[in-house]
Amino acid sequence: MPHSSTFIEQHQPMSSHQDPRLRAIKEQEWFYEFHLPDGSKTKSCVKPSVRKIHDTREKMLCNALQASVSTTTHRASAIDVACHEGYYSLILAEYFESVTGIDKNPDSIQKAQAISDLLAPDRIRFENISLEAFGSASPFDFVLCYGLLYHHENPVNLIRMLATITRQTLCLETQVMPMDLVGHVEDGDYTNLRQIRGCFALCEDYPNSSEGGMTGFALVPSKAAVTYLLKESGFSTVEFVEPEADDYEQFTRGHRVVVVAQK
Template sequence: MTDVEARCLDREWFYPFRLVSGRTVATYPPPEVAPVHTTRLAMLGAAVQAHFGDRPRADLSAIDLACHEGWFAHQLQDLGFGSVRGFDARADHVENARLAAAGCGRELRFDQADVHALDAASAGRADLVLCLGLIYHLENPVGALRTAHALTAENGLCLVETQVAPNLSGPLDYGHHTFVKPMVGNFAIVDETDETHGPETSTTGICLVPSLEALLWVLRKVGFREARVLDVPADGYEQLRFGKRVMVAARR
């Protein structure tokens, strides 16, 4: 057993990495949560096929924002993307992603960067940008979606997966009862200030969770030509099947 494999096997992971030796690492999500990985992957694969069709995947590039341990970067490589790069705000996530890639015998690039600090000049643009499980942990989700748009190449695809809040709609007095604006969506505030040490939580503790209507509206307003909710497999993760989470495909 190599030192890298021993380090991979000596801890628990969020994702079920399969190492070069064929062994699979131990994971810590409970069994009822684990299907979120396979459901996201199935939806990702279907969206990639629908958007890119028979284009040579080796010519395509991808960026994984808030890449965590890098598992989806592995999946993108398996889907044939010629260039895959991951970014994460947490230094330990980047370190873990590099370790997992080494343990799985993959050459992938992972760098530490907050989503709000990225731009196309420094990160480049990609044909596919992933934004999975990120924006509902942010205090500035609109800014993150602006970044995602900036990093998505022309005619490219951005996939946003997030928890969503119940929607509010209707008229809103806007300075005077004779001047009324319609509510087009809303964000719910969630407090994670006591959980910022957690690997799957906010780095600031202030979280704005969009309603589906808000998410679709914002995606179009930041510049995406089209945004649509993806179908969920019949046996998919319950949060996605019941619309409490969504994956949206946004076309630039």
């Protein structure tokens, strides 16, 4: 069942003529297909063959949330880092008392606020700010970061920042390199070796897009690099969510992963 059904059930069905907020949302094009109170969905700009990625991400997040909530009494706060239009922020609002969504793109935050005002009024606070500029007085019980790491030119520091704001659980989704390197790198001379802990692929990025990062460069990590950095940043357990056969093809082919790390 779509995650937004929880909110829809709390409201009587309405037509777009009855609520100007709904009418305005239906007139726009969106990245995600949000389920609306009148039974329709938002128009998505994503081609149909790719939209399954959102379903797989949602399923993996819900599984992680159910496992996290069942093993901890801390369910007060969550943050959606690089929240885009707030699609996954709405899911977090079903599990946590306080939800914050942050994104560097002002248009995305405007859309996130509009859809949240309609589907989950007063449940989520959105802020137009990057993680680098974000300051929090205390860490969050659950930190979600989907689709950001592989758009970042400094993924090492990004993981450090995510660890700093995580009290207990981090759920991270990223593209990964389809291969890893093993072996050693010489340091000074051939008798002094450092073990390779993972690797990165240098790629161009697109900072002017709402889906892009902050700069024109990105380092896409390998799975080994993600695991090593999370453990070195203070997470005691790091588990990759196993995809199912009918999940989005990038997950099943090992080019995209969801990882859950616990402090």
